[in-house]
Amino acid sequence: MYAFVALLWKSSCSHAEKTAEALISRCREASPEAPSLRQEGLFVIDLGSNAPHSFIPLAFEERQLSGAVFGTLFRKDSDFIPQYPITALDAKDRHAIEASEGANLAADFWGSYILFYTNPDFSVVVTDPTSAIPCFYLHYCGVTVVLSHLEKCPFTDLLELTLNLEFASSLIAYDKIQNGQTGFREIRELPGGNKLTIRDDEVFTELLWDPRRIAETPMTLNDQDTAEYLRKATHFVVKSWSNVFDRVDVHLSGGLDSTIVLGCLTGDASALQLRAIHNIAGQEELSELPFAREAADFYCVPLTEHMLEPAVLLPRPQSHPKSVRPYRQFLTPDLRNPASYSDATPHAVFTGQGGDHLFxxxxxxxxxxxxxxxxxxxxxxxxxxxxxxxxxxxxxxxxxxxxxxxxxxxxxxxxxxxxxxxxRTPVSDLxxxxxxxxxxxxxxxxxxxxxxxxxxxxxxxxxHLYMVRETLDRPVLRNMVHPLISQPLIELCLRIPVWQLCLHGINRGLAREAFRAEIPDTIRNRLTKGETTRFFMEQIRLNRQFLADTLSEGALAAHGLIDPETVRSWIMDEAVDQHPQGRRLLVYYTIECWMRRWTRL
Structure with missing residues (x-):
């Protein structure tokens, strides 16, 4: 998992330099073994776990320029030849970054990355278009602090943060809202494909990658040629990501998208150690298991099966990480049950996330x-x-x-x-x-x-894809990779007309045609999907009284963000069971748990 803290400051300012030195000392004391990079006016420390290729320094000979790319960077290739991650940038690439102030990265490269660039006049932070690595920033005593995970920052006690109750209220309405705000008034989010510029006392953001500009130039190829482009682009991103790791597990649901990912990983002779994992979300989801077994047998890949029963006890209210905002991943079973992955822990876990949106x-x-x-x-x-x-x-x-x-x-x-x-639900009406x-x-x-x-x-x-990113630190699954959520594939799918993506009047019809020869027909032709709604509704049923008590007597109610009587009556009269948005009760519980970590309730 990629996690970092970065500091940018004007090295000519003695006050900022002193503050930076104090914060750097805090970082190194808290994580003495963590890789870090120190340049003039720039410090970045890698607080992730087992993430490869975390730094690409930008060396500018005999010039007052500093910079680094944090994360994994690939070069674009118009022929879709799979790439290996870049470990160094040549002089031409460095000068292009300098000349464009980082804007060229989205045009020439792709991956999961954050660019830091500073010179005597200004500093720049650039996020990759997929927002794969969370990026938040705030200002502290002349230093701009940029970080991915607030809960990993070793100096939060110095920051004097103020809860943003208006933002918390908006998350009750819809927890995937992304508008630059966070759970704290002092901290802002830099979304994917954006540039942050800090110049003296001025701070402003600029959109570098606008998906509408990609989509406004549609492809005009016939169905067969478009399907082949889609097949090649999918292999390109999946195989490029596989070049980063030696051991990979694939979350194999038995559906189309994860089967495509598994197939892309098994097509060529490779030293990659590969295993499939199938999570069974309760007894009612056993219907997915035959498809997962068929896919694993088809590719001759070992399959490990995990039964995930609805939790009798939800995570305790004070156990949400002290993150910058609440995240629904807090309730995911593999975050709470890492022991199921204790055998042959992989370098990465690949998923088929993103296929529904893109295909x-x-x-x-x-x-x-x-x-x-x-x-x-x-x-x-x-x-x-x-x-x-x-x-x-x-x-x-x-x-x-x-x-x-x-x-x-x-x-x-x-x-x-x-x-x-x-x-909207009765609880979220306010x-x-x-x-x-x-x-x-x-x-x-x-x-x-x-x-x-x-x-x-x-x-x-x-x-929606931005919220799939790795927002919380998982104890064992250190590198969760969603290879379909990669810029080259996103850009191609944005250029393919909607009616062509749904070829022959079938959802994901073009993808089904593109992989006709590479996946089992029973999975390719299958139009039903597994779903976990019943799993989560059973979790609500098992915890009904606990949820009613926690929410009606908790931090959200105390701050007037929900009405306690409405919460209790909606849950206890079992109306939640029939409501089309009933499972959102677990989202409200997640927000409650996050609020309790930051308040003295």
Whole structure:
């Protein structure tokens, strides 16, 4: 897992230099064995566990410039030839970084990285477009502190942090909100694909990677050629990531996306030690197991099966890490039960996360609206209409009527904003009533800016991928890698039209066609998906009284963010069991646990 603390300061300022020295001493005393890099006006320490290739220094000979890339960096390749991680940058690359102030990284490279760059006039921090490594910043006595995980920072006692109750309230409405705010007024988040510039007393951010600009230039290849591009790009990112590690476990759900990832890892002769892991989320999810076994047998990969029963006891309210904001990963079974991975602990665990968003597991009619918007004559109109009706399980007339309503432009919140409105529950009514939708998410997730409705829906939901990142330190699973959530594959899928991604009126239809020869047909043709809703609802049932007591008598209620009587009545009369958003009760519990770590309740 990548975790860091970085300090940037003006070395000509004696006060800032003194502060930096004191903070550096704190870091080294707390983690004396941790790798670190010290340059003029810059200090970075690696507080992660077992993460490879953590520093790429930027050496500028005989110049007052300092810099480093933290994380894993690959070079882009138009032919999709798998890459090895970069361990050093040549003079040409360094000068390009200097000339562009880091803006060239998204154009020429990809990976999971943070760039730090400083000179006598200003300092710069750049995040990779996928936001794979969390990045937060604050200012302390002339020093800009940049960090990935607040709970790992060795000097939080000095920072005098103030809880941001308005942000906590917004998370009750929708816990995936990302607008630069955090759980503390003093700390800001630098989202993916952004640049932070610190110049004297001025601090400003700039968007370097806008997915709308990628998506506005669609590919126009035939289905066969587009499928081949998709296949090559997927192999490219998965195999490049596999070049970082010697031992890899694959979370094999039995579904399409994780099977594709496993297949990409087994295609070539390799020294990679590979194992598949299948987690069974309660007895009702045993139906997924035959598909996982079939995939493992198909690729001749050993499979380890873990039964995850709903927890009789949830994590205790005071046990959430002292992070910068609450994270739902706090409740994930593998975070609470690391012993299940004690045998042959891998260097990394790969998942199929991201496939639903990028390959497009959708039943929307918006693909036909996009086709009509881009129609310039020729064939395909009637077939796309029929395919969309099949995909959405609606009549042709319903698709036509819905398309006519969409063509003039959005009339109501679209994409992820629509999801925020749909997440309302009786417990979150207060938070939803206070929430201002405008500004909840980055501009590119809020405003189409010319994109057709189907493609904008896909773009806006990229924000979900950012919350998949490794936000909490896992005791054993040190490197959780989601290879599909990689910039080259994201950019390709943004350029493929929505109706083509859902080829033949089938969700993820193009991906199914692309991997026709590489995965078992039973999995490729399978349209059902495993889901964990029943697992979490059973967890709620087992902890009903505890949840009612904890939430109605807790920090959220004490600060007026939820109504205690509403919480108790909603839980205890079992209305939560039938509510379409009932599982969000566990999200509220996560926020409560986080609040209790930072308050004296």
């Amino acid at each position: 497009l597991a959708s039943r929307s009619i918006l693909g036909f609206a996009d086709f009509v918007r881009n129609f310039r004559g020729g064939g395909g109109l009637l077939q796309t209409l029929l395919d969309t009706a099949s995909l959405s399980d609606r009549s042709v007339w319903e698709v036509l009527w819905g398309t006519l309503r969409e063509l003039p432009g959005p009339r109501a919140p679209q994409g992820i904003l629509k999801g925020i409105e749909r997440s 938070a939803h009533d206070r929430l201002q939708l405008t500004g909840c998410v980055p501009d590119w997730a809020e405003f189409p800016d010319g994109l057709p409705p189907g493609k904008f829906d896909q773009v806006s939901r990229l924000l």
